Amino acid sequence: MDLKCILLIVGLVVFTGTASGNKPAKPNIVFILADDFGFNDIGYHAVNHNSKMKTPFLDSLAMAGVRLENYYVQPICSPSRSQLMSGRYQIHTGLQHYIIEPRQRHGLPLDNILLPEQLKRCGYNTHMVGKWHLGFFKEEYTPWKRGFDTYFGYLTGGEDYYTRYRCDGAKFCGYDMSTEGGPTNKTYGEYSAHFFASKAGEVIKSHNTSNPMFLYVAFQSVHSPMQVPESYSKPFAFIKDKNRQIYGGMVAAMDEAVKNITEHLQAAGMWDNTLLIFSTDNGGQTLSGGNNWPLRGRKLTLWEGGVKGVGFVHGKILNVPNPNVITNNELIHVSDWFPTILSAAQCQKAPGTQSLDGYDQWNTILKNARSSRSEILHNIDPLFVPMYYKKTKFTNSTVRMGFDTSVHAGIRVRDWKLLTGEQGMDSWVEPPESHVSTEYHDVDQLDHPGYQMFNHKPVQLFNIKYDPEERVEVSDLYPEIVDELLARLVVYNKTAVPVVFPPEEEEADPARLGGFWQPWVK
CATH class of the missing domain: 3.40.720.10 (Alkaline Phosphatase, subunit A)
Known part of the structure; x- marks a missing residue:
């Protein structure tokens, strides 16, 4: 067999995968x-x-x-x-x-x-x-x-x-x-x-x-x-x-x-x-x-x-x-x-x-x-209301660096994480099998041990590298970092499309569609 044939065979094996011919590249x-x-x-x-x-x-x-x-x-x-x-x-x-x-x-x-x-x-x-x-x-x-x-x-x-x-x-x-x-x-x-x-x-x-x-x-x-x-x-x-x-x-x-x-x-x-x-x-x-x-x-x-x-x-x-x-x-x-x-x-x-x-x-x-x-936009949601709780604390608009801090938002930049607005449930819940869980399950009440009222502030800052459990809020110590991250939220917010959250329709009722959830708009 001459060299050209050998090279051709080798090339075909490489192209098609392994010698079995079944495995794709x-x-x-x-x-x-x-x-x-x-x-x-x-x-x-x-x-x-x-x-x-x-x-x-x-x-x-x-x-x-x-x-x-x-x-x-x-x-x-x-x-x-x-x-x-x-x-x-x-x-x-x-x-x-x-x-x-x-x-x-x-x-x-x-x-x-x-x-x-x-x-x-x-x-x-x-x-x-x-x-x-x-x-x-x-x-x-x-x-x-x-x-x-x-x-x-x-x-x-x-x-x-x-x-x-x-x-x-x-x-x-x-x-x-x-x-x-x-x-x-x-x-x-x-x-x-x-x-x-x-x-x-x-x-x-x-x-x-x-x-x-x-x-x-x-x-x-x-x-x-x-x-x-x-x-x-x-x-x-x-x-x-x-x-x-x-x-x-x-x-x-x-x-x-x-x-x-x-x-x-x-x-x-x-x-x-x-x-x-x-x-x-x-x-x-x-x-x-x-x-x-x-x-x-x-x-x-x-x-x-x-x-x-x-x-x-x-x-x-x-x-x-x-x-x-x-x-x-x-x-x-x-x-x-x-x-x-x-x-x-x-x-x-x-x-x-x-x-x-x-x-x-x-x-x-x-x-x-x-x-x-180096950064993650966690979200910007102007419609957010925390589930399981009946009221929110941040109802008045407070603009800082061009961003409304009453809006539910979060961003991570390098080791820093900034949260704005209402965040909802904010406690640490131990595995129930290790101790009695600190979480309270009556979701109609705010005043219970599981809902620890730490999120009073409309702006909160944490260093996730050194504080991965978010136990030390440091926005007052690093105002320049707060401003930097708020400025990033402004940049993202300018690119945001309107929130889509339409009303629910009776036409989608499975009873109209053979008993199944399936497309209802033709």
Whole structure:
């Protein structure tokens, strides 16, 4: 055989992948998103913070991967999911306020070219299993119209784990389970963590490995309602707090489900070429079993307990030792996944792609290089009223550096974090299994031990590097830092689009739509 033939054969092997001819040059990407999973609820945090939560399989992935210990998400689900899918802050998509409600004509704007649409252009087969929660009033807003080849999951959020039934108020109730072909209830009675893992397995098994795969698994776990097969919660029977006891089982079931998904990947011969990303969508909801100790606050707040997320990346492509004792402490935000995944996939943005607020962090993850970002806009929400409490304290406009400090907002610049306006629940909640929780559950009262009245000031400043628990408010000591961060809020606010939060409509009633939550506007 002459030299030209040898070079040609070598070139073909390099181009098509390994000698088996089945593995694409680009990595498979599996993104697993947990729902309401608290900072103190993954095993490798829990063991150091008086928690009894156990996640042996997630721990094993994280310990052989890159743990992200300076990683931030949004404090509630729709905004986090929107930033993951679009790479844009919610002030640039109209999603500044709360979630997308089931009966709203509301969704992640169509002028955003979403992550799966980008990856499809680069040769990826794209699939989604799980919770969408980014709008569905028109079919154009559904996941199967926004870049996913296949879909199986919830369009809203908060469903029954077995029946898929959910109500919006007392009057509007129906089943929430859809595929790209329309509503279905074939999985009625099966626990959602189990069937989501099973559906992911079906996608993996049927995947043509000559193309790379993007699989987005957005678990319902561990969001309320508090439901899990008894065999999972039984090991946590020693916990007196019933919600926490059930929550422990829900965490264990999710941990097992992730393990099952990786076993499907291994069986399909795809695991060695898969980049697996795990993230929570927001901080834990302490009223529903979650825990963020020792961080302050919970889901729905801009305190660290609401926005500092559990996250890690695993894959042979990272070439990390096992076990890996090194953590990544670079500043990373959920909006960064959009450009970072495109970089890992060797995928150029599509022409006309929206301007991004996320940064490419692939070298930060792959090589532990310095983060590309030095600041995070947590949010600016002029409509914010804290849930669970009946009144707000900041009703008078006070403008400083051109920013109305009565507005609910938060920004991180370097090690400094500034909060303005009302912040809602502001206490530190210990794991109920370690001590009697300090949190009071009567949400109709303000004057109780769990609602510690520290947030009287419309402007609060913390140094997160030296005070990660936000216990020492220092705005009076560093007025120049306050002014610098307020000036940054002004810059961001000038780029904000109007808040979109339309009224809810009776036309969306599932009773009008065959008993299912599904698109109602033609």
